Amino acid sequence: MPKPSDLLQGTLDLLILKTIARDPLHGWGIAKRIQILSGDVLSVGQGSLYPALHRLEQQGWITAEWKDSDLGRPAKFYVLTREGRKQLERELKTWERLSSAVQLLIENA
């Protein structure tokens, strides 16, 4: 199995925000879902996931609460705030602009 590619700098926030956009998730769940949804291409190291979660929480994009979980004990679930949703939209736009630019370059160069 090829090693999942390293995440492009700055896209981790986008991935996290997008992943928890539908329903709240705990850290483990977020890591797993990113891996599954990306078809095992993307993997988020624990070393960067948790600091990122805490940073987003400090910035007010996401908030967290302890709830019973599927893991057999209460876990810390992260959920988007209203501002977080706006931030997600902004990040999506930025990402689209960036990726289409990269696409354009690859096609035309």
Place this chain on the structure above:
Amino acid sequence: MRLVRILFRRGYSLLRKRRAEEELARELEIHIEQLEREFVAGGMSASEARLAARKEFGPVEVTTELCRDMRRVNLLEDLFKDLVYTSRVLGRSPAFTLTAVLSLALGIGANTVVFSVLNALVLKPLPIPEPRQLVFVNNSGQPANSFPNYREIRDRNQVFQSLFAYRIEPVSLGDERAAHRVWGYLATGNYFQALGLEPAIGRFYTPAEDTQTDASPYVVLSYSCWQNRFSGDPNIPGKEVRINGRPFTVLGVGPRGFHGTEAFYWSEIWIPMTMQPQIEGHSWLEAPSTFNSWIAGRLKPGISIEQAQANLKTIAMQLARERTVNEGMQLTLSAPGLAGSAGREPTRAFTLGVMLLASLVLFAACANLAALLTARAADRERDLAIRVSIGAARGRIVRQLLTESLTISVTGGAIGCALAVVLCRLLSQWRAPMEFPIQFDVNPDWRVFLFAIVAAIVTGILFGIGPARRAWKADPAMSLKGLSTHVSARSWSGRDILLPLQVALCCVLVTASLVAVRGLVRSFRTPLGFQPDGAAVVGYDVGLAGYNPRDGALFEERALRAVSQLPGVESAAYSSTVPLSIDQSTNTVYPENTTDFRPRNAIRTSHFNVSPGYFHTAGTRLLAGREFTPQDDATSPRVAVVNRTFARRVAGTEDAVGRRFRLGPDTLIQIAGIVEDGKYENLTEYPKAALFLPIQQDYSSTIVLMVRSARAESEMAGEMRQALSRLDPNLAIYGVGALNQMLGLVYLPMHAAVITLGAFGILALMLAITGIYGLAAYAVSRRSREIGIRLAIGARPSQILRSIFGRIGKLVTAGAFAGLGWGLAGAGVMASIVYQASSRDPLVIGASVLAIAAVAIIAAFGPARRAMRVDPVQSLRHD
């Protein structure tokens, strides 16, 4: 909303730290647990799975630390930790902390007080709307102009919205029972409009109410006058008061905090300018050569000072052409509040000079603390090196050191500020010991506090930056071995400049204060031209009590007889005023043969009207001729007594008895006597001409009654006052006391200078002691290893001493010489403030050198003892 959440999160992380930490640990634990389960599901044994999960997760501590960092409260947390650590470090060496905080408190306190005074006198604008538009019109550097000139300038200018004239005027304010002398202004009708003021109650008089001579008996009271003298009577508008014995109607009360257009003079009452003839008994409103009006005005919006000056220049030229008395007149603008530029410039120069000295003291304190901190940092070098080598970021250590210096400076600043507030309160409440209402409102405002805060922070950074820089550059490996980067005692570093600089500053301040103190001592011995000791005086103004010249003259005779009969009186006399009091008049005279009476041929002279026996009573020596006698009255030929300078200038010889001079084109006066020169307006003046005329020939309604006796002056003056009250209970009497007290104003700047300089000198000496001590202690502690080796191989203590103190001695000597040079140069400036302060005074130079030497020896004594007691074995085993 987001901001609230962020703040909440940060607060949570900071305050519920333990809880946040637990949650974080739990969160990561869950993750590891899940990994473990996955591995078990993949077929590993439980113990294998646990290991693999740990491995997969990576270093938990690092992740935890990263998460903590993300919580972004580190800055605050670190600050808190730094503060706790700082308080522990400072608490461990209370002597150092106390020295540092105290010297800064004194330094910052002194600066804050001086800045308060500067702020009150020079920076703070008058309490009126748009104060910047208000400007004062100077007449060739002097505040006063003639009233006809005022009218011309008012009507011809194109730059003023309104231009008003005013004059400081003492009046007697009476009610049914008694009269009091109060100080106020005569002011033109547009005064209040131009200032843009609203009355507290009632109304102000208007320009329409200031057009007819003696037709507007109205007054406006100041807020404090209304509160203090009329107990804030709400029905005061419309009430009648007696001004100089005549009825006037109170129109209204000025706004709270408004004391008129001079910063130091608190006016209680305003009277329309057209009432001047009635108030003063003679009119100068139409006199082109009587310069009694001060002029100020509000500029039109958008008019710059330069435009206004240009306009005034044209007008001044016109006026100079039209009236010979205006010859050479220059109209210039300055900020109002200190008698125009005449008072403003010296006040500004003086306060800025003192400010400079004060900042030098603070600077010396900084240099001193920097030296002390460097010395301490040397002791802590190993400690810091250990911290660096186990992974502390240098930035953190620098921050820690700066936190320490800022803690010291802010604490010092706070104490200094508190001291300054107390001192300023006292100063604001203090009334100069004279009857003129001089009052300084130096209570600190926001500018002062801003200044103190900035001063504290800047000093903290200034004296903290050096040690912090050293800590930044230090090599931990070397430090741990006990070898710092600058181990050589021979190399001179930038730090070495601190001590000479400080000694130099100290020297400047000590020299300056010694010069000032010597000057003060001498000025007390300076011949004043009269003997104030033993003379008691009482001042009053019969004009204010409604006497005409004939009744006034009769009253003086009765008053003189009454006080002459008091027990203990050796002699008694009266005069229009006494030399060196605030009330001085000048006159212009011409030599006898003058035909051209233009100002350039006039000779200015101080002018006094005195009674027979005045010179004997005042203690003025008569050099030739005779004193006035009762026979020199209105029916006899006019005579004068003049001083030597007058005789030399006007008659061309000191042997001038019998010669004549002109008091105007038509008045010839014969010189009957010559008296010694004296001081008339201030103590630092050059010899001035003085003219004394017999008061029976030249009436004055203001009187200073003087007696000489062997009894205590204040007791004597009290009895004189009672005697006068028996003669006329309605007379407003002022200035009761020793003649010395009347001289308060001329001594005021000098006393202020001596007190400030003395305080700064002592402060500087204290700072020098701590500074030299710090450096010496530092040198000894740096070189204890070397000293140990040298002692071990047989060096004599004297050799050690020489090697340690040779260097400090050189630094101190260099600093002392530089400082002495500056100090002597600066003493020239001092000489203009403090009378007879001479820079070429061997006593001053000797005392300064002695003081510095003594300070250096005292300061170096402790460290020297330490150096002698270095135990070779101990110091070598040190590492």
